[in-house]
Amino acid sequence: MRASFSGVSRGTERLVFQGRVPESEWERMRAPRQEGGFPGPVKYGYCAVGAVLEGPSDLIGRAVFCLNPHESLFLAPVGMLTPLPAALPPKRATLAANMETALNALWDSGAGPCDRIVVVGAGVVGLLVAALAARLPGAEVTAVDVDPRRRPVAEALGARFATPNDAPGEADVVLHASATAAGLNLALSLAGDEATVVEMSWHGAGETPVALGGAFHVRRLKLVSSQVGQVSPGRRPRWSHARRLAAALELLAHDERFDLLIGREIAFEDAPRLLPDIFAPGADALGVALAYA
Template structure:
């Protein structure tokens, strides 16, 4: 039997035993190695706070069930192919799949992980793909001044990628002192938003807060651009378009990972974008974004901690859920039941 994690009521999650996955012709059977918890969206799901009017937008690609409950949700999954076409067997893959011990997939739904990218780091392929798309939205030019607002999983991913570009200046704005210290340990220039430098060519906003958006417009230089990468759900943040917004000819451009950024859409597929993200994860600095790990049996307790006012919630960027057997537990291989 295999296992699937389901959210069944507000603040309640459980593992359900299910029949062994049954791959169809040319499908792959994948055994999960690790998953990552995307704290923002997954805690909303855990608490049952997904608004009905945006439920379809919040669906994960391979979600089971419907919001609010019961639902099996998640989209940062690293596994190993157990059976399928010979050229896929035993390969590590990333897929946008929930917290399941085993699952079946079409080859087009999976992305091979480079041999030199560690298994746990590969769960960050999702946020790094989002970061790649953000930087493709309005690509920074040589010697640009760039600010990134928000030191969460997306903001840090954007800043780490942007730090490899020939910029004149790159600042990460983050009000949390511990997050600023984390960013500085990675070689990033991190500061409190009140201390940020102004006259930026591009400002990238990821904090999903009205205050962050307002500060972003303040520090964007004349004729500059603010890329809005936050998702607000049903909130309607107040956008300060008075004062000198028009006089300074500022632009606000939305970035959303559902499609390849407009400037690249005719020349890059989503598969090529994901391959770019996975290659970028050769950078060992991304390991610092993995701020905790737990065996998969503890996922219900982890979700409680991340959803509450806890030290775990405050310190987490990305929490890894480990599906690999513990030292006293034999590794289990599912025998595929083919059609």
């Protein structure tokens, strides 16, 4: 397969780049088709899109998605290739793994029509889950972020936007995707009585202080984890990973607004020079796509 684009998952790949994958998670956090091992050197990534050069006749020349590290040319089992819907541009398809994460988290949250839903952390994954939640009939969805530059994208995707200082409380469901202790504690503070808070972030090595000494127990809040490695329990008997990935690709195919989430495209050969700045705190780009000549 020859890659045309691959997506950089800034949250997870930043932790890999910084060597912050805990030793206890070295095996569980291996990416599909990863080469090398943690803490490094390691060939990482899982959002490759390209064309099949050799293989079954019905796939040759087809645009496909594959959970594969960043590289221009590679061999992969046929079972790992998912053809793109005809309407889906290859660069937008690099959001597929993140869309799966967002879909899984929304399932884990139990959010429904007319719920007041808050998403703390308006990065790519946070904005994807906000966009999906905004499609629920009557739902009031707010994306919260410290960076006001995320407002136009959030609003274009159908959500309201707020900074932490003006974020709405008494939410029915809160989803946290900022990967910071401050964001998680804010998420807990915005939840209404007996509401669910879904932790989508992976924090990596180190401590994440969580304020459980206040009203957490009195308000009977539910803090649950969401992780894309397994299909959400409520869907698992009927949904395979393949069905979920196909659904994610279809969601991306029919909404060009998702192009707003890919804030930067860089040439693959420039990645060693530019990725350190992209992974630095305060970097302004949302999604990053590596382009292959």
